[in-house]
Amino acid sequence: MTVTMKDIAHAAGVSTATVSKVLNGLDEHISEETRQKIWNLKEKMGYIPNNFARGLKKKSSGTIGFILPDIANPFFPEIARGIQDEARKEDFAVVMCNTGNNAEAETKAIEFLTSKMVDGIIYTRSVMNVGAKEIKTIDVPVVAVDRRIHAKKLGFGQVYVDAVAGIHEATNVLIRHGCRKIACISAKYPTSGDRIEGYRQALKEARMTVRESLIYLDSFDVSTGYAGTEKLLHANPSIDGIVCGDDLIAFGVLHALRDHRKRIPEDIKVIGFDDIYFAKYSTPALTTIRQPAYEMGKEAAHMMISHLLNGTPLSSLKFDYSIEMRETV
Amino acid sequence: MTVTMKDIAHAAGVSTATVSKVLNGLDEHISEETRQKIWNLKEKMGYIPNNFARGLKKKSSGTIGFILPDIANPFFPEIARGIQDEARKEDFAVVMCNTGNNAEAETKAIEFLTSKMVDGIIYTRSVMNVGAKEIKTIDVPVVAVDRRIHAKKLGFGQVYVDAVAGIHEATNVLIRHGCRKIACISAKYPTSGDRIEGYRQALKEARMTVRESLIYLDSFDVSTGYAGTEKLLHANPSIDGIVCGDDLIAFGVLHALRDHRKRIPEDIKVIGFDDIYFAKYSTPALTTIRQPAYEMGKEAAHMMISHLLNGTPLSSLKFDYSIEMRETV
């Protein structure tokens, strides 16, 4: 049987009000004796507070929710770590929901979390791909990490790196290193259109023609990198550089290139985006544009909690990317 | 303002009971007209159910909790994916709590989740390292994944791979490939003592002496692998094989070996454990003992949900490991 405050109150011969006060530290006016008795009973009886009841009453749960699109992509767990380390400091719990890039799951996660389970939501998917309806019904603060959204219009907070500029720079790196026929493999998520822009811009600035046949778009995963490379290479054997939308894609590219006996970076250079933990351990070590995932998570949580606790307005925070030169360029 | 059932009931000119019935699909005896009216109102007013209230009443939340020790270790997200795919099928939500290998966080996660927030808990840490007190207070079913625990005694379910046998086999692989001086680097978590046993046994069976100076124990992370290799190599330059407690450690080992200009596998062979997603992309590709993480997660969720829904008893499910021969042996 579940032990409730009532049980403790009964055992201690006091009212539930007294028990509640003691257990919540509101015990200035409680006798030392009663206090002790209650704490002991709590331990002895194995009392666990019922969060449903408490939440129903207090209308807050001391927890923040984190919605991520793909837990298998190390970039997101890294953000999660940042969020949690920060939340822990402020004594907030964090629950995570993985949507697996599934729109329905995303909607459900939002509904679930906003059903008063969390005091705020940190989000890493473009909100643009879920219906406006869902967004409007979110009645807790939200801060978006790493995804460009119309934050201000929606009243959201935002922590991000300029991905367009990042891909622009990635492309420039390749150009600087002598690549003349540069392909691009990325995801065709609504938000990722941006990224591609960086590639196009860089090419134009270098007076190189942008050819659609050099662009392959699917998902942010290894198989996209592999399949994209196969297809692109087949149509254009002379490609000498590949800009990747993220590191997972880059891993797939590396793998495909290896199967095609291409020498990296002699025959072809590749550059990733994110700098996931494993980028430095790949074959060969991946050159990539780094996003400070952990720090972004930390700041997102910080922003959220300050807002929750002190009413600090949610803001827009931009981080800088950096270039991690390794062995693929 | 938050929209409640009362608001809808008021707007529709019916009672909250009727609204509740309709919104929960218990509408066999509700007129089509009322039904429509309520659904429309729900949409129009942006009603979101209050999970606290519902949970308080129903004593269940349709969600299962997943506690993992290190979200940055790809092995765990893989389990998480399995859990979620299965849960999704049964219309259960899953929330995750990352403890970061922090005992306090673990205790909090348990308290938090058991505070009636979830109907069951899936656990990937040895329960042995949290106090018996916490365990006793868990009043929801739990199934442990990948961790040996006294499942039966505690009434837990269990899904696992025999890690001792796995490490035993890993060591054998090295022996079979001619290694004569085999070191072992693993974690000194309470549960990991087991793993080491497999190494010791294999050595004994091959009539090789077990030397403590060839064993390095710290944590399941890359830096342990790196530091361990440095230390071990310094004391025993002639080591020709290293058995790793997990793949993260193996990655650190590979890195250190590279810095020491050791040729792999010619000079020294290394074998990992888990077969995380990135194992095949390392330099060189890691030979390792595979645990079917995704499947284990799926089965754990299946077991949990069957138990929750149909009362199927929690059981003990053993999976087989397999050997992934790649380039480090």
Next chain:
DNA sequence: ATGAAAGCGCTAACAT
């Protein structure tokens, strides 16, 4: 220093 009581939003058994 302690208690009584109202009520958070919802569900479900029991009317009608």
Next chain:
DNA sequence: ATGTTAGCGCTTTCAT
């Protein structure tokens, strides 16, 4: 076909 009602376990205001 719909409504009444009695809580679920907790917090909190107001009494005492």
